[in-house]
Each structure stands twice: as C-alpha cells, then as structure tokens.
Amino acid sequence: MSMIAASARIHPTSLVEDGAVIGENVSIGPFCHIGSQVVLGDNVELVSHAVVTGRTEIGRGCRIFPMAVIGGVSQSLHEAGEESSLTIGENCTMREGVTMNTGTVGGGGKTVVGSNGLFLANCHVAHDCQLGDGIIMSNNVMLAGHVHVGDRAILGGGCAVHQFTRIGRQAFIGGLSAVNYDVIPYGMLNGNPGVLGGLNVVGMTRAGVERATIHSVRRAYKDIFEAEGNVRAKAADVRETYVDCPEALEIIDFITAESDRAISSPFRRKA
Known part of the structure; x- marks a missing residue:
C-alpha cells in the first residue's frame, strides 16, 4: 500500500x-x-x-x-x-x-x-x-x-563524457566537447578531443577564492603541465611547495589519485 x-x-x-x-x-x-x-x-x-x-x-x-x-x-x-x-x-x-x-x-x-x-x-x-x-x-x-563529477562543475551543451572519467570540482567543460580523460578541479576543457585550456578563474573568483590563492594555483598548474616529464610524477614532486594552498593541493591530490583514466592535458594527448 x-x-x-x-x-x-x-x-x-x-x-x-x-x-x-x-x-x-x-x-x-x-x-x-x-x-x-x-x-x-x-x-x-x-x-x-x-x-x-x-x-x-x-x-x-x-x-x-x-x-x-x-x-x-x-x-x-x-x-x-x-x-x-x-x-x-x-x-x-x-x-x-x-x-x-x-x-x-x-x-x-x-x-x-x-x-x-x-x-x-x-x-x-x-x-x-x-x-x-x-x-x-x-x-x-x-x-x-x-562518471564522477565534483561540486559546482559546469558542463556545456552537447558535451559527452567517457565512462569512468572524473571531472573535478568547479571544472568547466565547453559545449560539444569530448571528455575522454579526467579533468582537474578548476580546469577548463574544450574541443574534440578535449584539451585542457587553463583554469576556470572566473568560477574561482565567483566562489570567493582570493586573488593570491588564484596566483598560487596558476603557478602550480604551470609547474605540473608546462614542464617536461610525466604529469603525475611532476604533481607529486611539487606537492611540498603548495602545502599552504588547499586549492593547489586539491589539484595535486586529484592528479596523483588512482584512476581508470589518464589526465587531460593542454596538448592533444593524454598526460
């Protein structure tokens, strides 16, 4: 009844x-x-x-x-x-x-x-x-x-997300994008295949993240994605540098965590 x-x-x-x-x-x-x-x-x-x-x-x-x-x-x-x-x-x-x-x-x-x-x-x-x-x-x-999607992520119209993929907190996925690999917290991804295009600074600002913190996260992003070498190894190497920045540590922990998918990168390849 x-x-x-x-x-x-x-x-x-x-x-x-x-x-x-x-x-x-x-x-x-x-x-x-x-x-x-x-x-x-x-x-x-x-x-x-x-x-x-x-x-x-x-x-x-x-x-x-x-x-x-x-x-x-x-x-x-x-x-x-x-x-x-x-x-x-x-x-x-x-x-x-x-x-x-x-x-x-x-x-x-x-x-x-x-x-x-x-x-x-x-x-x-x-x-x-x-x-x-x-x-x-x-x-x-x-x-x-x-698929795992973190808090306050925004996914644009018509995008498709591959099975077992993780999308981090406050990430932004552009419309019609193909999300084949994990997207870091605060990351912005566009295209098919999806390419990491930097950080969702607008979203971070709207969420009240301080400018100094955003600068620290940007430095961590450059240390991880713009230097030569394996992304997961580089993230582990710079962890101690950003112990006072929880947002940067969130990205680092996301990258170094076990996952079924690789990490989306600024290049048309997995990282």
Missing part, C-alpha cells in the same frame, strides 16, 4: 503504484507514473508526463519536467535486473527529457546525484555516476557510466 501524505496533490490521470512514498506538499501533474519503490520527498513537483521508477529516492524541493524518466534501469550490456538504486538530493531541477539511470552491481549498485543541481533538457546520467552538489549540465550533456 502506498504512503501518501494528506497534503500531496495528485492529478487523477497520474498513476502511483502501491508501495510508493509521497511526502508533504508533493505536486504530481497530469499523466505521470510513479513506481512502487519510489520515495518523493516533501515539496517535490512533477509538472506532467514524467516517469519516476526503480528504487529511486528524490529529495525535497526537486522539480521534474515533462518527458523526464528518472530511475530507469541501466543501459549497460551487463544489466541483468539486479537490485540497484538512484538517489537524488534536494532542490534539483530536471528539465524536459532528462534521463537518470539506477546503478549496476558491478559499479556498486548506486547512482548518486547531489543537491541543488540543474539538469537542462535531454541530459543523460548513466548508471553508477556519482555527482556532487551545485552541478549545472546544459542541454544534451551525456554522461556515460561510472
């Missing part, structure tokens, strides 16, 4: 399957379908013609627009109907045609989306992706499986 708060408003043309949990002040517009394992937090709004299915939990204040399908099974070739889930934080907006899939057993079984995200029309978040808070994905952005 469904658990539906008395204050929820459900249009008579919509279907809520037995077992669903519907919070206070939820608004479900015409022709929506809510699956039996779905949990909708307080103040969630489904405008119309939206599908929320699978073992999916959506945090308070989220808005889902027409033709979005949230919580569908993964499109992995290894999908075999195993138990998996999708969790979305608070105050996210999923515009028209957005699709977000549940996880797979091979990837941990969970797709996780943070809070305060904006996902514009026809974005796709594949199985086992892990997304932070405050992310903006413009129209037609495509994330393959197992």
Whole structure:
C-alpha cells in the first residue's frame, strides 16, 4: 500500500503504484507514473508526463519536467535486473527529457546525484555516476557510466563524457566537447578531443577564492603541465611547495589519485 501524505496533490490521470512514498506538499501533474519503490520527498513537483521508477529516492524541493524518466534501469550490456538504486538530493531541477539511470552491481549498485543541481533538457546520467552538489549540465550533456563529477562543475551543451572519467570540482567543460580523460578541479576543457585550456578563474573568483590563492594555483598548474616529464610524477614532486594552498593541493591530490583514466592535458594527448 502506498504512503501518501494528506497534503500531496495528485492529478487523477497520474498513476502511483502501491508501495510508493509521497511526502508533504508533493505536486504530481497530469499523466505521470510513479513506481512502487519510489520515495518523493516533501515539496517535490512533477509538472506532467514524467516517469519516476526503480528504487529511486528524490529529495525535497526537486522539480521534474515533462518527458523526464528518472530511475530507469541501466543501459549497460551487463544489466541483468539486479537490485540497484538512484538517489537524488534536494532542490534539483530536471528539465524536459532528462534521463537518470539506477546503478549496476558491478559499479556498486548506486547512482548518486547531489543537491541543488540543474539538469537542462535531454541530459543523460548513466548508471553508477556519482555527482556532487551545485552541478549545472546544459542541454544534451551525456554522461556515460561510472562518471564522477565534483561540486559546482559546469558542463556545456552537447558535451559527452567517457565512462569512468572524473571531472573535478568547479571544472568547466565547453559545449560539444569530448571528455575522454579526467579533468582537474578548476580546469577548463574544450574541443574534440578535449584539451585542457587553463583554469576556470572566473568560477574561482565567483566562489570567493582570493586573488593570491588564484596566483598560487596558476603557478602550480604551470609547474605540473608546462614542464617536461610525466604529469603525475611532476604533481607529486611539487606537492611540498603548495602545502599552504588547499586549492593547489586539491589539484595535486586529484592528479596523483588512482584512476581508470589518464589526465587531460593542454596538448592533444593524454598526460
């Protein structure tokens, strides 16, 4: 039996399957379908013609627009109907045609989306992706499986991200870019194949990062990417130089961490 708060408003043309949990002040517009394992937090709004299915939990204040399908099974070739889930934080907006899939057993079984995200029309978040808070994905952005995206990253329209790729915090990905390799925190990447074009200084400034800190991060960037040698080795070598700059250390730790992908560089090759 469904658990539906008395204050929820459900249009008579919509279907809520037995077992669903519907919070206070939820608004479900015409022709929506809510699956039996779905949990909708307080103040969630489904405008119309939206599908929320699978073992999916959506945090308070989220808005889902027409033709979005949230919580569908993964499109992995290894999908075999195993138990998996999708969790979305608070105050996210999923515009028209957005699709977000549940996880797979091979990837941990969970797709996780943070809070305060904006996902514009026809974005796709594949199985086992892990997304932070405050992310903006413009129209037609495509994330393959197992992608990690850090807080406040911005992905321009039509860009495609290879499976198992990491995109660091406050990175900026230009429209129509092909993201084949990991993108450092605060990095700016453009093109096909994607090329690292420096630092997202505008984003850092808007986030309140001090000018002196930005200069330190720029020096670290030059030390790592403009000198001869292996990028991961160079990042490890300069770590002690930047122990007083958390932002630079964040980039260094990102580069030296284990990853399935190489690091995007300012050249048309992996680093």
